[in-house]
Amino acid sequence: MITVALPKGSLLRDSIELLKSIGFDFSAFLDSSNRQLQILDPTGTAKALLVRAQDVPVYVQYGQAQLGIVGYDVLREKQPQVSHLLDLGFGGCRLSVAVKASSPYRRSLDLPAHGRVASKFVHCARDHFRQLDLPVEIVPLYGSVELGPITGMSEAIVDLVSTGRTLKENGLIEIEILFESTARLIAHPLSYRLASDGLDRAIAQIREAVLTPARS
Amino acid sequence: MITVALPKGSLLRDSIELLKSIGFDFSAFLDSSNRQLQILDPTGTAKALLVRAQDVPVYVQYGQAQLGIVGYDVLREKQPQVSHLLDLGFGGCRLSVAVKASSPYRRSLDLPAHGRVASKFVHCARDHFRQLDLPVEIVPLYGSVELGPITGMSEAIVDLVSTGRTLKENGLIEIEILFESTARLIAHPLSYRLASDGLDRAIAQIREAVLTPARS
Numbered sequence: 349m350i351t352v353a354l355p356k357g358s359l360l361r362d363s364i365e366l367l368k369s370i371g372f373d374f375s376a377f378l379d380s381s382n383r384q385l386q387i388l389d390p391t392g393t394a395k396a397l398l399v400r401a402q403d404v405p406v407y408v409q410y411g412q413a414q415l416g417i418v419g420y421d422v423l424r425e426k427q428p429q430v431s432h433l434l435d436l437g438f439g440g441c442r443l444s445v446a447v448k449a450s451s452p453y454r455r456s457l458d459l460p461a462h463g464r465v466a467s468k469f470v471h472c473a474r475d476h477f478r479q480l481d482l483p484v485e486i487v488p489l490y491g492s493v494e495l496g497p498i499t500g501m502s503e504a505i506v507d508l509v510s511t512g513r514t515l516k517e518n519g520l521i522e523i524e525i526l527f528e529s530t531a532r533l534i535a536h537p538l539s540y541r542l543a544s545d546g547l548d549r550a551i552a553q554i555r556e557a558v559l560t561p562a563r564s
Numbered sequence: 565m566i567t568v569a570l571p572k573g574s575l576l577r578d579s580i581e582l583l584k585s586i587g588f589d590f591s592a593f594l595d596s597s598n599r600q601l602q603i604l605d606p607t608g609t610a611k612a613l614l615v616r617a618q619d620v621p622v623y624v625q626y627g628q629a630q631l632g633i634v635g636y637d638v639l640r641e642k643q644p645q646v647s648h649l650l651d652l653g654f655g656g657c658r659l660s661v662a663v664k665a666s667s668p669y670r671r672s673l674d675l676p677a678h679g680r681v682a683s684k685f686v687h688c689a690r691d692h693f694r695q696l697d698l699p700v701e702i703v704p705l706y707g708s709v710e711l712g713p714i715t716g717m718s719e720a721i722v723d724l725v726s727t728g729r730t731l732k733e734n735g736l737i738e739i740e741i742l743f744e745s746t747a748r749l750i751a752h753p754l755s756y757r758l759a760s761d762g763l764d765r766a767i768a769q770i771r772e773a774v775l776t777p778a779r780s
Contacts, residue, residue: 400707
């Protein structure tokens with residue numbers, strides 16, 4: 349049986365819709381009263397795990413799920429040992445540097461040397477400033493990163509931006525894009541190579557569903 | 565003006581009640597429609613930041629908040645450079661090792677060498693097994709740690725337990741307690757030493773409120 353790790357949050361609805369189009373129904377996860385973390389497809393041919401987005405690659409890397417759906421941002425930040433198969437096209441957003449609109453900074457290199465940058469994406473942020481040869485202190489946060497510049501703790505943030513509403517509401521502006529992100533299909537490398545449990549067929553079906561414009 | 569960093573989640577209500585008893589009203593944070601991350605007390609003498617529990621010590625360490633309320637579990641895991649002032653008594657829970665009830669393991673040392681332990685508390689878990697001289701692989705997760713043993717990814721978990729309901733619902737049992745945790749009052753070390761902004765008075769009032777049984 350194939351097990352798929354699905355991410356809680358913004359990518360869940362489109363992930364479930366995509367799997368439905370190839371015959372796997374995990375829509376029970378969309379029920380707001382759902383407390384189950386793993387469910388069987390009604391046909392009994394596939395299982396899904398509902399986990400935090402950052403945990404999807406963990407379950408896939410350790411082989412508890414042969415497939416997973418997760419944002420490219422998580423793959424860039426965590427660098428998990430998984431096979432990266434397919435861009436699924438949905439869940440578009442970008443990892444960006446943002447600063448107070450009232451600040452004089454309009455690109456990363458305008459930031460003061462030895463300034464502070466708050467981020468949930470510590471590795472991506474560090475790489476970005478290292479490539480620019482600009483020494484900054486990365487302040488790791490778990491949530492509400494926009495409070496960094498508002499409270500004066502940091503000059504900038506590196507955070508995911510989709511609509512830009514949160515930045516705007518907090519008087520921040522985006523000054524540089526590190527990379528664009530979308531949802532990706534990942535696989536356990538060994539399961540993928542062995543094509544066990546009909547994995548190759550499922551992957552081919554997902555590929556076709558994504559490439560067929562009729563879906564959207 | 566004093567700024568206090570308050571943790572989202574289970575400690576918030578008691579934290580706000582405690583501050584109210586010394587004259588600071590931040591109950592607007594308890595309004596479910598609240599979207600603000602920082603508010604002024606109606607008297608204009610104190611400010612509060614509403615942040616993730618793990619971020620409370622960050623704001624205090626960098627001096628954006630002079631005081632913070634956070635679980636002892638977070639202080640043990642993150643080891644932040646803050647002054648640890650007071651046990652506030654509420655928010656009791658414990659960091660424990662748990663396994664499948666159907667497994668043969670009844671204490672940490674029963675676990676197989678080179679087995680896997682899933683946890684959000686990577687440092688605490690690593691220290692625990694290092695002290696026992698039992699080599700295990702710690703699998704870092706962000707949420708729903710109970711899925712580790714259920715899916716067979718790990719033999720055990722190290723996680724916070726309060727009522728034990730989540731463990732029970734998932735067929736897991738607690739086999740060892742690493743430490744007990746409660747909410748703590750922390751302070752920015754320099755602000756505390758300088759007793760600036762009437763900080764010493766506020767801390768004395770909190771201490772008195774906590775030690776006076778009338779509060780509970």
